[in-house]
Amino acid sequence: MQIILPDKSVRTLACTSAPIEEILLELGINPTTVIVVKNGKVVPEDVIATEGDEIRILRFSHGG
Amino acid sequence: MSRVPSAENLCFLCGEPAVARLVEPERRLCAAHFIEDVEARVLTALTREQMVAPGDRVAVGLSGGKDSTALLLVLHRLLPEFGADLVAVTIDEGIAGYREETLRAAEALTEELGVEHAFVTFADLFGDDLDGLLVGREAQGCAVCGVLRRRALAEGVKRVGATKLATGHNLDDEAQSVLMNVLRGDLPRLLQDTSTGQPGHFVPRLKPLAVLSEKEIVTYLLLRGYYRDLPECPYAGTALRSEVRTMLAGLEHRHPGTMVRLMRFRDGARRSTGPAASTGVLGTCRICGELTSGEVCRVCGLLGREG
Numbered sequence: 269m270q271i272i273l274p275d276k277s278v279r280t281l282a283c284t285s286a287p288i289e290e291i292l293l294e295l296g297i298n299p300t301t302v303i304v305v306k307n308g309k310v311v312p313e314d315v316i317a318t319e320g321d322e323i324r325i326l327r328f329s330h331g332g
Numbered sequence: 333m334s335r336v337p338s339a340e341n342l343c344f345l346c347g348e349p350a351v352a353r354l355v356e357p358e359r360r361l362c363a364a365h366f367i368e369d370v371e372a373r374v375l376t377a378l379t380r381e382q383m384v385a386p387g388d389r390v391a392v393g394l395s396g397g398k399d400s401t402a403l404l405l406v407l408h409r410l411l412p413e414f415g416a417d418l419v420a421v422t423i424d425e426g427i428a429g430y431r432e433e434t435l436r437a438a439e440a441l442t443e444e445l446g447v448e449h450a451f452v453t454f455a456d457l458f459g460d461d462l463d464g465l466l467v468g469r470e471a472q473g474c475a476v477c478g479v480l481r482r483r484a485l486a487e488g489v490k491r492v493g494a495t496k497l498a499t500g501h502n503l504d505d506e507a508q509s510v511l512m513n514v515l516r517g518d519l520p521r522l523l524q525d526t527s528t529g530q531p532g533h534f535v536p537r538l539k540p541l542a543v544l545s546e547k548e549i550v551t552y553l554l555l556r557g558y559y560r561d562l563p564e565c566p567y568a569g570t571a572l573r574s575e576v577r578t579m580l581a582g583l584e585h586r587h588p589g590t591m592v593r594l595m596r597f598r599d600g601a602r603r604s605t606g607p608a609a610s611t612g613v614l615g616t617c618r619i620c621g622e623l624t625s626g627e628v629c630r631v632c633g634l635l636g637r638e639g
Binding site: 298299301303309310312314315326328 | 341349351360546547550554585
């Protein structure tokens, strides 16, 4: 699966299936500070990502 | 705290794919029901705290950033139910390379919604823009801007004849402020309640989005098609707020509901001390005549005005 990080860099993970929350924590990202978009749809981070999925992680800027 | 992954991520109301999982009560919601849920919670807060009355003219402090954009969108839908009028006030602090884009976003939004919109600039009000006022003290940017922006918003409110001022402070902002006031030992600031206003000086200040987390607000904007990845203010964040933000985000993840419980603590403290505890004795600034607890207000002090 492909992970698009907040800085727009792309990382490919070899694992076949994992809860997105676990992936975030392994990347050092607190799930409460980001929005997860899986294959173009916003999802809660406890859904499972599988092989072939594209996971985009949006970190929202502060202020506003 | 690790949670059990979802086998079936479906909206509990309609069975469509869920976009969010919320707690207290635990529920999963699809895009349409998430938008409804967010607006219903703000409506409940407006009603429960009697924030708006028929005939009110509510000014939204619209920076053009995410929170104030969401606030204008939500109030644009909800205020007609209260028989209240909506107007936007934007403060142009004058921050080169940052403010232009957010100002354009603010203007485009009010044009689209057909909301009256007034602008107040630091240059007009204080004789210089923020960049100029901060020369030599850039590290104090947030503190200086906060004081001046509150004054500028009060001026904007007067110019548009508003009876209330609504700002986009969210649950994260408010919970961070509670913890910062505790860490600074600043009990008066913790107890200070601006929601009632000061007749002749400040209209009541409303924070309708304080029931929503920053994440919920961004999700709402994404789902309604209004999320824009705007630049962050170059003066953003004092050291303490930044540390508290990171700490609270960690606590909220491991112990969901931490931020809401902090707000309950603040509200309980305010109720148990009564309204007089926070303000102390207020007089008027000998230079500009605005309310202050000292002889000279913070705005005149920061601007180096001599009486």
